[in-house]
Amino acid sequence: MMELVSDYQKNILGLQLPTDPRWVDLAHISLEEILTDHAYCEQKAATSCISLIQRYPDKEKLVTELAPIVTEEWGHFRLVLAELKKRNLKLGKQRKDEYVNKLINFQKKGGSDEERFLDKLLIFALIEARSCERFKRLSEGLKDNYLSNFYRRFMESEAGHYSLFIDLAETYIEKNIVRMRWQQWLEYESQVMKELEVRGDRIH
Numbered sequence: 001m002m003e004l005v006s007d008y009q010k011n012i013l014g015l016q017l018p019t020d021p022r023w024v025d026l027a028h029i030s031l032e033e034i035l036t037d038h039a040y041c042e043q044k045a046a047t048s049c050i051s052l053i054q055r056y057p058d059k060e061k062l063v064t065e066l067a068p069i070v071t072e073e074w075g076h077f078r079l080v081l082a083e084l085k086k087r088n089l090k091l092g093k094q095r096k097d098e099y100v101n102k103l104i105n106f107q108k109k110g111g112s113d114e115e116r117f118l119d120k121l122l123i124f125a126l127i128e129a130r131s132c133e134r135f136k137r138l139s140e141g142l143k144d145n146y147l148s149n150f151y152r153r154f155m156e157s158e159a160g161h162y163s164l165f166i167d168l169a170e171t172y173i174e175k176n177i178v179r180m181r182w183q184q185w186l187e188y189e190s191q192v193m194k195e196l197e198v199r200g201d202r203i204h
């Protein structure tokens, strides 16, 4: 299991398309917007984990493992909120999440329960992986030491969540099937990234 996880880990920042380097500079000059967007990403992560628990109460491992992640993601939301406040910035309105909406389009509509379940887990794994990659970019690209450390903590945390969703998928579904579908998701995601405008007011 550990080997498999580390195999995926190598892939994580090897998402097929690395973030456009211009993005970090754009994000830095729109700090209020990027923090607002980040806050809602954390809120949505918490809400999504709650939805999974509500949807699959019979999957004991999933419930046990995701329950503390809800707390953690909500903790992240609060950290970002505190950061806004400290800087006298305001939490703005939630925007339409084009990246996530495009990913949702790729989810299997018909298919078996298992296929739909797998896609749910993989979409979350993917969002965690891309968020992790973006936080890594911010952490490495910002000249401000404080912000650099701030984002590094999120990067580490989201990397762990990414592994957890993959691990959950492999707990309930055959590994070969998980791997095959994961490759399809990675390819699709790189297309999505290519098509999205590079904007500094959003995490993805």
Ligand SMILES: [Fe+2]
Binding pocket: 042, 045, 072, 073, 076, 157, 158
């Ligand atoms: Fe988070």
Ligand SMILES: [Fe+2]
Binding pocket: 045, 073, 128, 157, 158, 161
């Ligand atoms: Fe997360």
